[in-house]
Amino acid sequence: MIETKHIVSSFDNDLETIQALVMRMGGLVEEALRDASMALETRDAELAERVRQGDHAIDELDELVKTDTAKVLALRSPSATDLRTVLTVISISNSLERCGDLAKNIAKRVPILVDSGMVEDNRSSLRRMARHVGEMLSDSLDSYIHRDVDRANDIVLRDEDADHMYNVIFRSLLTHMMEDPRNITAGMHLHFIAKNIERIGDHATAIAEQTMYLVTGNLPDEDRPKRDLTEAGTAQADG
């Protein structure tokens, strides 16, 4: 019995170490999104470059999580809930690594946009969207750590707001581009940025869904309302 107990508690220790890595990743990703958004708003190419460089640290943590989870699987052979937890951690780390890439890709566009008035015009809506999605990400990690299904559910709903914000920005960009063809290049890049922010919201939602899966064993229905209206042709009304 003592032997069993020892194994169980070793597993818990290993898992706590890995979870700490994932939370550290989460912190870095939130910072990267905040900085990328700030760099865009203040047209700070240096800050954008720091975001690009900083992505290496996120990738390294993801590698470390992959190595450590593989070790835990090999050494502890967890079963049932413990195994599900390890697989959830791998999935969350994967989502965070992708969010880091998305923030990096936003930062990469900043130097192209430093001279653009289009940034000025869309400043507040992009800032609000980035903040909204950053909070979703932070809360999705909280929901995982506390195994809080209600909070996880809330994030799925908040993703609809993120989708709505994206649609508003998309239409605004279209209007600006049609008013003045000199806005077209900047508009294409800003659309790319808005879409990347929206996708970080999708990843936060995926993390929340992993929490729900971990606690309840079920994923929510796949066909939850999707509000990217640009797909449904609504945006065409502007055309």
Add this chain to the structure above:
Amino acid sequence: MIETKHIVSSFDNDLETIQALVMRMGGLVEEALRDASMALETRDAELAERVRQGDHAIDELDELVKTDTAKVLALRSPSATDLRTVLTVISISNSLERCGDLAKNIAKRVPILVDSGMVEDNRSSLRRMARHVGEMLSDSLDSYIHRDVDRANDIVLRDEDADHMYNVIFRSLLTHMMEDPRNITAGMHLHFIAKNIERIGDHATAIAEQTMYLVTGNLPDEDRPKRDLTEAGTAQADG
């Protein structure tokens, strides 16, 4: 000894079953990309709708792979190479599921574009890019099944061509949009489609890299040449 042999061969059987699921997923994803690209080219909204519906089957296979790999991990507790193989399969299935989503998202834009002359103008370049990326995907799965590092390496290089094709399309779209503001809405959607095709190429590359990791234990350098020149401001020359 007989007992050990029995366990090993059971693991191999389980793995083969899971790999067959992944290959089936790969086939469905290639078909989805081909059909989405064809639906765009021939403005076939019905075919596009079938691609959207077909994504459920891909998602279900991904769920099955997740469940089956969890079972194998729990029951067989594979170590060393076997464990690495299982983790690789999870990662490949994940990449394919995302490719399915990307193909679905391409299909979703088709109904918006049925009346657009812009599709006509970019028809052949989009078709070539989709075919190139579809072949990369198919070969990346072959490289995995045959543990063929040379072929995997080749795919990483071919991704540069995919990036180049994307850049050419991006510049062509910009030019069309600037020539006639009525092209702007379609241009935004076609840019989204081109970017999604390019990202399927990134996933094929990720699958090839998983093969290299599985065989050699190393991932290639992260800083391989990246040719999305729209990020580097080259495309601005058109602005």
